[in-house]
Amino acid sequence: QVQLVESGGGLAQAGGSLRLSCAASGRTFRSYAMAWFRRAPGKEREFVAGIIWSGDRTSYADSVKGRFTISRDNAKNTVNLHLNSLKPEDTAVYYCAVRMGVTIEPKAYTYDYWGQGTQVTVSS
Numbered sequence: 001q002v003q004l005v006e007s008g009g010g011l012a013q014a015g016g017s018l019r020l021s022c023a024a025s026g027r028t029f030r031s032y033a034m035a036w037f038r039r040a041p042g043k044e045r046e047f048v049a050g051i052i053w054s055g056d057r058t059s060y061a062d063s064v065k066g067r068f069t070i071s072r073d074n075a076k077n078t079v080n081l082h083l084n085s086l087k088p089e090d091t092a093v094y095y096c097a098v099r100m101g102v103t104i105e106p107k108a109y110t111y112d113y114w115g116q117g118t119q120v121t122v123s124s
Contacts, residue, residue: 001026002024002025002026002027002098002113003024003025003026004022004023004024004096004097004098004113004114004115004116005022005023005025005115005116006020006021006022006094006095006096006115006116006117006118007020007021007022007023007118008020008021008118009094009118009119009120010119010120010121011121011122011123012083012086012120012121012122012123013086013122013123014086014087014088014122014123014124015085015086016086016122017082017083017084017085017086018082018083018086018120019080019081019082019083020036020080020081020082020083020094020096020118020120021078021079021080021081022034022036022078022079022080022081022096022115023076023077023078024077024078024079024096024098024113025077028074028077029053029074029077029098030053030074030077031053031102032053032098032099032100032101032102033050033051033052033053033098033099033101033102033103033104033105034050034051034072034079034096034097034098034099035047035048035049035050035051035070035096035097035098035099035104035105035111036048036049036050036070036079036081036094036095036096036097037094037095037097037108037111038090038092038093038094038095038120039092039093039095039117040089040091040092041091041092043092045095045108046061047061047106047107047108048060048061048064048068048081048094049061049064049068049069049070049081050070050104050105050106051070051071051072051079051104052102052103052104053074053102055071055072055074057104058070058104059104059106061106063089064083064090067083067084067085067086068081068082068083068084069081069082069084070082079096081094083120086120086122087122088122088123088124089122090120090122091120091121091122092119092120093117093118093119093120094117094118094119094120095114095115095116095117096114096115097111097112097113097114097115098111098112098113099111099112100112
């Protein structure tokens, strides 16, 4: 059974940093794209960042570009998201996702496996 487990969320002040991790188990995902999405209260789930299997190509939402960094460790089946220069509008539940394909896609419905999410709250 495929399982994605996020960790590292919590409370941070504006301007601060957090590091999210996602551990995948049940199969190897080293050939597939992985991504982070988030859902803020009252809003749709939105793409945050994605990374291809080799780690050589990444993609970011404009709202986080230059502040967040995605990385992956295929040997450990993990994907990480470093959140820097946090803003109150970054407050959301953050989800890890895996797409059984090689390209990064911003649409949530193209992803096949999802974690349960981890809460990130940024205070002003």
